[in-house]
Amino acid sequence: MKTIIRFKVLFGFLLLGSFYNAHAIELPKVISDNMILQRNQIVNIWGKAKPYENITVTFKKQSKKTKADAQGKWQLLLDPLTASDIPSIMEINGEEEKITLKNILVGDVWICSGQSNMEYPLDRNLKKYAAAAKGIDVAMEELAKPKSDQIRYLYAERKQTGGDIKSVGWVTPAQDSIIRNISALGYFFAKEIHTEINIPIGIISTSWGGTRIEEWTPKTAYLNSNVFKDSIAGKENFTIDGLVPGQKFESMFLPIVPFAVKGMLWYQGESNCIIEDQLTYPEKMKLLVNTYRSLLKNPTMPFYYVQIAPYTYSNRKDKIKHSVEQLALFREAQTQCLSIINNSGMIIISDLVDKTSDIHPPYKWEVGRRLALLALNKTYGKKIICSGPTYQSFKIEKNKMILSFDNVAGGLISNDGQPLNWFTIAGLDGNFVEAKAEIQGKKIVVQSETVKNPVAVRFAWHEMAIPNLCNQSGLPAAPFRTDK
Numbered sequence: 174m175k176t177i178i179r180f181k182v183l184f185g186f187l188l189l190g191s192f193y194n195a196h197a198i199e200l201p202k203v204i205s206d207n208m209i210l211q212r213n214q215i216v217n218i219w220g221k222a223k224p225y226e227n228i229t230v231t232f233k234k235q236s237k238k239t240k241a242d243a244q245g246k247w248q249l250l251l252d253p254l255t256a257s258d259i260p261s262i263m264e265i266n267g268e269e270e271k272i273t274l275k276n277i278l279v280g281d282v283w284i285c286s287g288q289s290n291m292e293y294p295l296d297r298n299l300k301k302y303a304a305a306a307k308g309i310d311v312a313m314e315e316l317a318k319p320k321s322d323q324i325r326y327l328y329a330e331r332k333q334t335g336g337d338i339k340s341v342g343w344v345t346p347a348q349d350s351i352i353r354n355i356s357a358l359g360y361f362f363a364k365e366i367h368t369e370i371n372i373p374i375g376i377i378s379t380s381w382g383g384t385r386i387e388e389w390t391p392k393t394a395y396l397n398s399n400v401f402k403d404s405i406a407g408k409e410n411f412t413i414d415g416l417v418p419g420q421k422f423e424s425m426f427l428p429i430v431p432f433a434v435k436g437m438l439w440y441q442g443e444s445n446c447i448i449e450d451q452l453t454y455p456e457k458m459k460l461l462v463n464t465y466r467s468l469l470k471n472p473t474m475p476f477y478y479v480q481i482a483p484y485t486y487s488n489r490k491d492k493i494k495h496s497v498e499q500l501a502l503f504r505e506a507q508t509q510c511l512s513i514i515n516n517s518g519m520i521i522i523s524d525l526v527d528k529t530s531d532i533h534p535p536y537k538w539e540v541g542r543r544l545a546l547l548a549l550n551k552t553y554g555k556k557i558i559c560s561g562p563t564y565q566s567f568k569i570e571k572n573k574m575i576l577s578f579d580n581v582a583g584g585l586i587s588n589d590g591q592p593l594n595w596f597t598i599a600g601l602d603g604n605f606v607e608a609k610a611e612i613q614g615k616k617i618v619v620q621s622e623t624v625k626n627p628v629a630v631r632f633a634w635h636e637m638a639i640p641n642l643c644n645q646s647g648l649p650a651a652p653f654r655t656d657k
Contacts, residue, residue: 198222198267202327203429205342209278209325209375211433212256214471219248219431222267232263232277254279256372258323276345278323280373281366282434283548285359286389286426287441289382290479293537295360296353311538312357320346323372324363326355329379329425338379338428356380358440361541362548369549377434379425385444386457387413388421394464400456413457414448430468436475436552437465438544442507443481443532449493451506458510462517477518477547480507480651482534483526486636500636504652518547521561524588524649529637543648558582561648567630567655573620574598574627574655575613583645585612593617595633595640599656600624605631610642617642629656 199221210216218230222241229238230249241247256279263274285291295312322345330339344351352360359376367374381388387395395401395411395418405411412418445454458478466474481504486495511517520543525536534540543559550559562578562585569575578585587593598608598621608621608630619630633640633652642650 198228198265198270198272200265200272201428202338202340202342203377203432204274206275207277207325207343207345208274208327209280209282209343209373210251210254211282211375211435212279212372213253214433215253216251216433217248217431218251218263218265219246220265221245222247226267229266230263231266233261256280258373278325278373278375280323280375281370281436282375282377282432283359283362283366284377284429284434284437285356285362285380285440286437287380287439287479288384288444289380290443290482290533290537290540291356291358291438291440292378292380292382293357293533294354295357297357311536312361315360315538316349316353320352321364321367322346323374324367325373325375326352326359326363327375327377327429328355329377329429331381332424333420335423336428338425343375357537358541358544359438361538362438362545363541365542365545366548366553369545369555370553377429377432379429380440381421381425383444384421384441385414385416385448385450386441386454386461387416387418389426389441390418390457390461390464391422391427392417392419394418394460398456398460400453400460414450414453426465427468431470434469434471434474436477436548437462439476439478440540441478442503443484446481446486446500446503447489447491447493447495449495449499449503451502454503454506455509455513458507459513462514473516475516475518475548475552476514477520477544477551478507478510479540479544480504480519480521480523482522482532483529483637483639484532485529488530495636497636498634501631501634501638501652501654505654505657508651516551518551518559519651520544520547521649521651523633523638523640523652524643526639529639546648558644558646558648561646562642562644562650564632564651564653564655569627572625572627573618574630576617576619576630576655578615578617578650580648581615581644582648585615585617586643586645587612587641588643588647588649589641591641593640593642595635595638597631597634598624598627599629599631600626601628603629605629605634629654631656 239249265272332339546559549555560580593610596610597605599605631654
């Protein structure tokens with residue numbers, strides 16, 4: 174008899190617990206203690222409750238009300254907020270429950286996404302490769318330094334299926350074991366921006382090594398695309414270049430929508446380079462950016478990305494045998510993205526490599542800094558140099574080709590004091606040979622004794638090219654060819 178009574182009591186508690194969980198207010202992981210809300214934009218707050226429950230959200234001097242729908246989903250909008258480094262609380266009141274979120278700041282939030290070079294964590298030891306840093310691993314040193322509480326992080330762990338992201342929510346630098354996992358690139362970007370702008374900075378780190386761009390774009394975007402829809406119409410489980418799109422979007426990006434953000438950083442492309450995707454990659458990136466901007470209700474959201482680094486793709490044992498120029502062709506496609514995606518920017522990192530056999534360049538602190546330079550110039554209006562030399566035009570004088578550049582920043586230089594390298598030149602036969610390149614003011618004169626009537630020059634047009642041409646600010650020149 175006692176056993177039956179105990180069972181009934183236990184069953185009653187289970188029912189009560191089940192009832193409570195069914196009616197409790199639920200928030201997505203992106204809305205939590207320690208979060209940073211985006212300044213100067215309408216702020217979305219959303220969650221789940223019991224069907225038709227009245228919900229009130231109070232933050233600072235605002236109090237907003239809404240009602241859950243038949244499925245218990247609710248969402249409301251806070252008016253734009255001004256930046257604040259004073260910790261505040263947010264109260265979310267239902268009819269039977271109140272949630273209090275603490276230690277909330279208002280500033281700028283940046284999404285960091287892509288594949289392994291963006292995912293690369295702060296605690297990954299890079300010292301064995303850090304020759305240019307004189308054996309110092311800046312990332313590992315950074316872990317031991319005091320960190321500003323004004324920079325916060327949301328780290329999305331790898332997760333295959335939909336639903337909410339897998340995360341502990343927003344964290345402060347005091348939560349050291351979690352900080353170690355966040356993107357090293359994102360960390361150094363945030364530190365640079367905070368130092369210069371002096372407002373709270375939030376980083377949402379959501380990346381996955383080895384992923385292609387198609388995985389980060391929803392299926393519906395491809396179905397509705399004027400570029401891609403005709404090739405996939407009528408197919409239920411269609412693929413884009415052999416891959417079902419959208420999986421990482423569903424599990425790693427969609428759950429943070431529609432959290433308000435300032436901009437997005439993107440470091441991806443190696444996996445698309447492997448499938449020789451240079452012809453369609455620009456349109457795929459444009460589709461991704463336009464889709465994200467639409468979902469986040471931020472039509473001019475800044476989008477800054479990294480041109481992939483030198484790497485010996487020709488040594489890989491892939492289905493496709495790559496030429497030594499495959500990387501250059503794909504980089505050209507990444508450069509084309511600048512002309513079809515507004516409010517975008519790209520950094521060059523061809524000088525940040527110690528071993529071309531390693532697809533993970535070690536100097537993530539410098540990659541983060543260069544992305545920050547782009548943001549500081551283009552988004553925050555700082556008058557700073559944010560780009561290396563970019564090829565503009567050429568003219569031919571007898572057996573020489575004279576190249577003109579933009580973004581010379583006071584002049585062109587060799588970053589190691591040696592003669593300029595990785596220039597080739599060709600005549601009418603199209604045979605490119607190593608060339609001598611000399612700086613003359615803001616121009617470069619290229620020639621070869623074996624080419625009497627030159628017609629084209631190429632720069633860094635090889636997967637192993639680690640060129641030394643840069644501007645006075647130390648930012649490297651972008652690879653290019655004059656013969657396209």
